[in-house]
Amino acid sequence: QIADQLRAQIVSEQLAPGQKLPSERELMETYDTARATIRQALRVLLAEGLVESRRGVGVFVRQRGPVRRLAADRFARRHREAGKAALTYEAESQGRTVRQELLELAEVPAPETVAVRLDIDEDKPVFVRRRRMFIDETPMQLADSYFPLEIAQGRIREENSGPGGVYARIEDAGHTLTRFTEELSFRMPTPDEARALHLGSGVPVIDLIRIAYAGDHPVEVFTAVMAGDKHIFQYEFPAT
Incomplete structure (x- = not known):
């Protein structure tokens, strides 16, 4: 009752x-x-x-349902040209709101997982943008973007990277993005992650690693710890 x-x-x-x-x-x-x-x-x-x-x-x-991540569409150039970063486009198309809490902008030694994907020496300096991302004022992910120093110029180093986000700034500098790769894995959160993402007991997180390429050259490694109960990844594949 x-x-x-x-x-x-x-x-x-x-x-x-x-x-x-x-x-x-x-x-x-x-x-x-x-x-x-x-x-x-x-x-x-x-x-x-x-x-x-x-x-x-x-x-x-519990907050509203999970945000749907449209894997085949969210990095389409037309969204950047319309001034929308990927997460902003996805959330707004589902009637949701997005904001970010900037945690750090800094040059740091490249972690091993980043160095191998950027094809650079471990501990070589890279530029990192660390954020906590919110949808409808609910913390959804802890997101770190790592850039080679030659890519991390201009507004990429600023809190507000401008319309279309960092990928638009990379292309503005003449580095045309050609493809992305993503890896997903799942685990239980650390206590700090559970607190930062307001996770209930027993809720797992998604570890996402994405590499952005301009031609054959990696220009960004993005790592995220995502609330496992707040995301749905939707994929579409050609049947050929």
């Missing part, structure tokens, strides 16, 4: 997406019942996917 009442409040958005539920003690007082009963009701809502538990913080109404 308590689960039914809380469910009704969630469905009607009396309890809005992202809103924190009252504490167990507050629910005990509201419904005049024992803690075990409240916990059982919350377990029902967790199992239904209506709420998510954040360790040490509380229980929250």
Whole structure:
């Protein structure tokens, strides 16, 4: 019965997406019942996917459904020419909003995983843009973009890389992007990742590594840790 009442409040958005539920003690007082009963009701809502538990913080109404990542289309040049970076295009086409929290702009030694993909010596300096990306004010991914220093010029080094994002700036500099490769793998998050992405207990993350090429030359390595319950990757392949 308590689960039914809380469910009704969630469905009607009396309890809005992202809103924190009252504490167990507050629910005990509201419904005049024992803690075990409240916990059982919350377990029902967790199992239904209506709420998510954040360790040490509380229980929250789950945000809107996953964003759909359109693998075959999101890096199309027409989106950059229209001033839309890939994630902005995908989110806005689904009625969502995007913002980023800039964490770092810096020259750093290339990590091994980056160096091998850029075909440079490990620890050679590269430029990195570190961000935390939000959709509908929900943290979705921790994203790092690594560039060879000769590519990381102008607005690529600035907080706002301009219309169309860094790929548009790379092409503005005369490096025409020709292809992208992506690798996806899955694992459980570290405690820091779980906190940064507001992940509930048991939610995995997606490790994504993408390489952008201009001709045969890699010009960026992008690594992301993505909330596993907030993304759907959609692929289309020719049947030839």
